[in-house]
Amino acid sequence: MKSNDESSASFNSALMLLQCEFVAERNRVNPQGITWLQYDIMFALTEGSVLPSALSQRLGITRSKLSKNLGELKSLGYVEQVPGTGDRRELQTNLSASGQSFMRNVDRQHQELADVARSVWSASEQVQFEELSHKLVAVLRNRRSAK
Incomplete structure (x- = not known):
């Protein structure tokens, strides 16, 4: 089981990774x-x-x-x-x-x-x-x- 610090870091990482992927997708379609x-x-x-x-x-x-x-x-x-x-x-x-x-x-x-x-x-x-x-x-x- 993850500690609170590990869980928080994992959540933050997942949120930032998703944001980066959305930015990359947006760059792909941004005219x-x-x-x-x-x-x-x-x-x-x-x-x-x-x-x-x-x-x-x-x-x-x-x-x-x-x-x-x-x-x-x-x-x-x-x-x-x-x-x-x-x-x-x-x-x-x-x-x-x-x-x-x-x-x-x-x-x-x-x-x-x-x-x-x-x-x-x-x-x-x-x-x-x-x-x-x-x-x-x-x-x-x-x-x-x-x-």
Whole structure:
């Protein structure tokens, strides 16, 4: 039986190994010219229109960093911003048709990763992984938004 220290080190190692593998897979499908942050912004926008303030909070980045990257994505034609209905100074940010197409192409490549996971894990393991992943993501997002 593992000691607490051994168990903790093993858990940390497994978590970091999984993270490294996800990064390697993401590098494989990450198209030329799109930074990690720009991809994260576009992925967040797949859920629908959002204000930059909410987007910067969700991604845990400054408004100025978000603004710079949104400008680059707009110049590439992947993102559109329109004045909000209530306060016209607020810009609703959306993926353009080109951005949606881009994300669909990336999603097809990510589907390969999901297919590999399904081939390795049983149905109950897949459900367990999904539940644990959502639980961890919720905690991480809440920690960022509390800051």
